[in-house]
Amino acid sequence: MAGARDGIVTLAQARAAGLSVHEVHRLCRSGRWRAVIRGGYLVDADRYDGIPRRARIRAAVASFGTRAAAVLTTAAELHGIAGPRATEVIHLSMPGPVAKPARLASPDVVVHQLTVAPGQLVRVDGIPVTSPLRTVADLVLREDRYAAVCVLDSALNRGLVTDDDLLAVPRMIRRRRGAVAARSRLAEADGRAQSPLETRTRLRCVDGRVSPDALQLEVRDDDGYLLGIGDLGWRGPRVIAEADGRGPHGTPEAVHADRRRQNRLVNAGWTVLRFTWADTLDPAYIPHTVRQAIAAARLR
Template sequence: MTPLELISQVAAGQDGMVTTTQALAAGLSRDQIRHLWRSGRWTRLARGCFAPYGELGPVASRARIRAAVASLGPGAFAVLDTALELHGIAGLRRSPAVHVSVPVDQPRPQRPGDPSLVVHQLTMAAGDVVRVSGISVTTPLRTVTDVILRQDRYPAVSVLDSALNAGLVTAEDLAMVPTLLRGRRGAVAARGHLGEADGRAQSPLETRSRLRCCDGGVPPDELQLEVRDEDGHLLGIGDLGWRAARLIAEADGGGPHGAPEALFADRRRQNRLVNAGWRILRFTWADTLRPDYIPWTVRQAMSPHP
């Protein structure tokens, strides 16, 4: 096996990333590495880290995260938005910045070499750092705790809902968060966000729609409301429901509802619910950007019509 073949094999197990140390161990010289990078055959991801394929594939984001952590040496770990991404927790817009922390007892790099790399020095307790796909990262609980301190209400509650829905944190875990927040900047607002978390929300769009309804004085009676016929057969499940009004609101995200098969299934389900006497409202992300629109629409649908 040639050095380049060996390096490709190593990179394949690391999201398409290889370090200078690994390339040297495979048999390349520093001059050869430099030539491969400057000629465009390799892409430099971070200091001492490369993608040996020129252009990165679909795992580019995780490759860059892995490279950023590796470039800061032993003890570095992903935090904040980047940790959310590694854990698969939704709720924030994806940021081009990679957030990495170095231990507090190590010198903080003044020039990490990448303008999109944000270096922190966060104090961690024992057990606050785990490994995901070989990358050191804060635990889901520590991650959401750190994030909700820095976010406004809607994204913060969306993050909490996503972590709960995915089973990455539990209600018992969240009961410990006030202690973790004590004395930290933003703790008062973050404790309020905890009280609004609901793991039944299956997307940030559902969370935002629910919060708009709550703010507008028409909170849903149920989330993931099951509607069954007289024989107990399931007719459909509504994202937000008002059982007494026989009203359901659906949060239609572009991803899960955009495929033709999903659209057809949604229409069949809606027909079953309408025939059973339920009314269906549908809301999109753009609707949640207008504070009054969703609650007004729900209130109109609940009002008796002549």
């Protein structure tokens, strides 16, 4: 049973299985079990290097009872929605009468008092969590513009929500703090972005008044052979911008493939620019570099 639940059991589950509180404490002292949170334990703890993140989340939700659910950035994490800043804090929601005392139970858990309709709750591998659409609606109210649009793009790209689904968000967030700004962020969502870095690069271009006219631009030769796909493209001046993250572009094989693809594009008359996460931290750098490339292309 524990193995199917990320190695986590609660004290209530242990007692239901016939273990006494004394026996649970003895297992913890022996190192075979490890306390993750009050009332939540990692079984066969010596099999793990530390406590896995998913186990921490499962233990937190389970230990707070059947009315608890993962929300906000923790819900996004469980759904695989990228964009929010990484944090070790676990965000849960509980009904009003029990939320306040629960806040004192663990410093690693933030307990919110959100009104969540039954239809807005789902389960991810058995963990109660707000639905992708409700999660997105909550986060666009709380995150800054860049992180919020990253969340929207990621949820769309992964197929967790659709453009039609997002039409319901203004109604869901009506009269809530941040709703006006959130509606403008919805208008900037584009599910073609395949990573937060691509989203941030696009937003820097938009803010610098040099918006791309294509995303995931396919470049083909006269015979229709695919030379490459650019993350962002400016078709007139034949400029492509690539978002170079640590993940898909970081392996030796990926670096080799990227170089060969870039050579094909350059030989076909395209300018290829490459931007990293650090580049997005400077508001002026990306649009300035793109503008220079466009100007140079028009002189050729």
